Amino acid sequence: MLAFAVSGCAGNQSALDPQGAPAIHVEHLIIGIVAVCTLVWILVMAMLGVALLRGRRRAAQAPAASEKSITMAVGAAVAATVVTIAALTVASYYTTRGIGVPAPAAVTITVKGQQWWWQVFYAASGTDPGFETANEIHIPVGRDVRLELQSQDVIHSFWVPSLAGKQDLVPGRTNILLLRAEKPGVYRGQCAEFCGLQHSHMAVLVVAEAPEAYERWAAGQRQDAMPSSDTEALAGREAFLAKPCAACHTIRGTSASGKTGPDLTHVGGRRTIAAGLLDTTRGSLAAWIADPQTLKPGSNMPTVPMSSVELRAISAYMKSLK
Structure with missing residues (x-):
């Protein structure tokens, strides 16, 4: 039975854990919007409470005075809404400018x-x-x-x-x-x-x-794939080039020059395969090659018929590409 590992590669993934200038600008905008919205909610709840407590007293007032008071409250609410939306729009605009791409990027x-x-x-x-x-x-x-x-x-x-x-x-x-x-x-x-x-x-x-x-x-990525001295990996190289794999993938330094799938020149040095689905281990590589449609249904990676010996050899070859 083939063993493989579901990817558990560590990595930060939180907008509230910024580690660069663009993310810091975005975090400040998020905090600002949340703070403003929280304040608005508190004010609305406070006004609602006041309105409920003073309901009976307002019922006893003259209709003209009550209508004037309501008109003033609605006008103030509209003005506050316009100011709030304008302020958030300006903050969003300056955040967008702050994360713009400078011309001389490294x-x-x-x-x-x-x-x-x-x-x-x-x-x-x-x-x-x-x-x-x-x-x-x-x-x-x-x-x-x-x-x-x-x-x-x-x-x-x-x-x-x-x-x-x-x-x-x-x-x-x-x-x-x-x-x-x-x-x-x-x-x-x-x-x-x-x-x-x-x-x-x-x-x-x-x-x-x-x-x-x-x-x-x-510098290492610019180099062609280095041939392995391992006998099984060498056999895997020959099997890979003989199978339809070479028609879909490129491995620089070999005759494999396909453009449909990912470049595999240094695939063994990557942390994961299948876009983060599996850690890059030999078992994961073998499992993915053997039956990609079970692991990632609908992907463009087809199942290529091969013997168990060929599968072990090709997985050894893939892992050697670093």
């Missing part, structure tokens, strides 16, 4: 939403070529990161609460989002717009690390 990343995973492209920098990964975004701590958000199919929404607010991915256009982390960590995000059957299984991890560690990671 890193530019294109994120494409797919059903149901995240395709991630890192732009070339100087003489360094760009590269592709999936479902896991690495960023340098203390640097502005520009995300260019696109969709391949339906509307998605990119949301990493601890680092930024939500931003939609709309087919046919590119939306921009600023990410910035002030301390190292793993920040969990997800699609926040219902996008189909496996919407709830479309997570993304943002790994914030020191600039030096980020540069080392990026």
